[in-house]
Amino acid sequence: MGTVDYSLYLVTDSTPTILGERDLVEVVEAALAGGVTVVQYRDKVSDTAVLVSTARKLHTVTQKHNVPLLINDRIDVALAVGCEGVHIGQDDLDLLTARRLLGNKAVIGVTVSTIEEALKACKDGANYLGIGTVFGTATKTNTKHIIGTAGTKEILKAIATEGRDVRTVCIGGINSSTVQRVLYQASDRKKKLDGVAIVSAIIAANDPKKAAEELLHLVKTPPSFAAEALASTQKPQDVAGLIRGVPAIITAVGEKTPLSHNMTNLVVQNFAANVALSVGGSPIMANYGEEAADLSKLGGALVINMGSVTPDGVRNHLQALQAYNLAGGPVVFDPVGGGATSIRRSAIRTLMAAGYFDVIKGNEGEIKTVYGMVVQQRGVDSGASTSTDFDKATLVRDLAARERNIVVMTGATDFVSDGDRTYAVSNGHELLGRITGSGCVLGTTISLMLAVSRGDKLLAAIAGLLHYEIAAEIAAAREDVKGPGTFVPALIDELYNIQKAASSGNVGWLERAK
Ligand code: 3NM
Ligand code: MG
Structure with missing residues (x-):
């Protein structure tokens, strides 16, 4: 699959309040058409057989777009489907074991909300970190820490050396009105965010394709409050x-x-x-x-x-x-x-x-x-x-x-x-x-x-x-x-x-x- 582009990372949610009556695979396909660059299948409730069959369908569409499919938490489902990797939380199977089961080629991401968790995930060989929760969000109400852009930046700064080769996205309350300034404010000078992870702003959107297009455009465009800033060498220092x-x-x-x-x-x-x-x-x-x-x-x-x-x-x-x-x-x-x-x-x-x-x-x-x-x-x-x-x-x-x-x-x-x-x-x-x-x-x-x-x-x-x-x-x-x-x-x-x-x-x- 080559290197992964983390710019616009879609996390799915099948609950009726977010997905509604729609078909998840169709929504994800539309989002892929809009430019989503990574898909994580996250389903905390369905039985294993449903997880495997949905993941297979999702994998067919993600492969068509040459985008990696990761499975939340369930290593067994990822193995069954043969997709590109998994995303694990702090309460899931540990990273070293997941790596042993999935091998070196698998993409493995870890949720982190503290500096300690982030440093450990880097040391244990995570491919990327999902940093959050940035803002309180109705999508995940059992979040442990709301860390804001300031907390996100502290984590990035702390892993600038150990996590040099580890990619990063942030998650929680990211949408079209927050995405640009989150990328601007949270990025540390030595360690930038590689992208943003999003659930409801795409899955719950009336038009997921259009939502993904708009978000990707915002991710790729410097915000107006940064665009005109002079290079610091041009600024008077005295x-x-x-x-x-x-x-x-x-x-x-x-x-x-x-x-x-x-x-x-x-x-x-x-x-x-x-x-x-x-x-x-x-x-x-x-x-x-x-x-x-x-x-x-x-x-x-x-x-x-x-x-x-x-x-x-x-x-x-x-x-x-x-x-x-x-x-x-x-x-x-x-x-x-x-x-x-x-x-x-x-x-x-x-x-x-x-x-x-x-x-x-x-x-x-x-x-x-x-x-x-x-x-x-x-x-x-x-x-x-x-x-x-x-x-x-x-x-x-x-x-x-x-x-x-x-x-x-x-x-x-x-x-x-x-x-x-x-x-x-x-x-x-x-x-x-x-x-x-x-x-x-x-x-x-x-x-x-x-x-x-x-x-x-x-x-x-x-x-x-x-x-x-x-x-x-x-x-x-x-x-x-x-x-x-x-x-x-x-x-x-x-x-x-x-x-x-x-x-x-x-x-x-x-x-x-x-
Ligand atoms: N994980 P939305 S926050 C799945 O902090 C998930 O680890 C989080 O949803 C974490 O984009 C979250 O709709 C939900 O705000 C993000
Ligand atoms: Mg989890």
């Missing part, structure tokens, strides 16, 4: 280089007037819209998820701000996130008050599992919560901190590396990282802490920079930070500013003034950057 790139981004916002689609909380709607306008963008405050499919095609960016969390809100956020991921529009996540209540912690997990965020922006309590640390925020304030600047920079870097995105942590000093390059920005003013929504509208500002600079998202985040924090500094120093009340309009003015200055080639304000 502070001076980054700062030089800032005025062009601010100017581009003024020229292109991109849309900043805000799904934000009740408190900051008006303030965020004014900030978007003064920074040069075009705000739309649209909290209804249904609208996102259209809005995501207008070349702007989305801000998902969790400040007024409701069940309805989370549903709308999910819908919009998936629409922007699909259309390739950048998304900023603002997990407001994330560490304040268990409802917010759970909303964060739901949103993080459902899609890709280009930028996550929050205060220390929020960023820690997104990372998975348990903190107790007092409302939306960050809460007391015992972290050093080094701790903060490390956390921001680790989260960005894990999510393969940009993380901005606000505070007296702001930290920003793409997982590789990490910077601190010390501009700003104490008055920002005395007005409502100052963090939220920074998210709006960054979204506009992102909309015009997808090639270097870190640079976009830094442009947003500097524009905003320097405007605050200038505003606070004005003679007409007497306190928080007069600071708000002055901040809006100075955001506007910096936009104008940058657009006319004046970069004097940028000398304040520190």
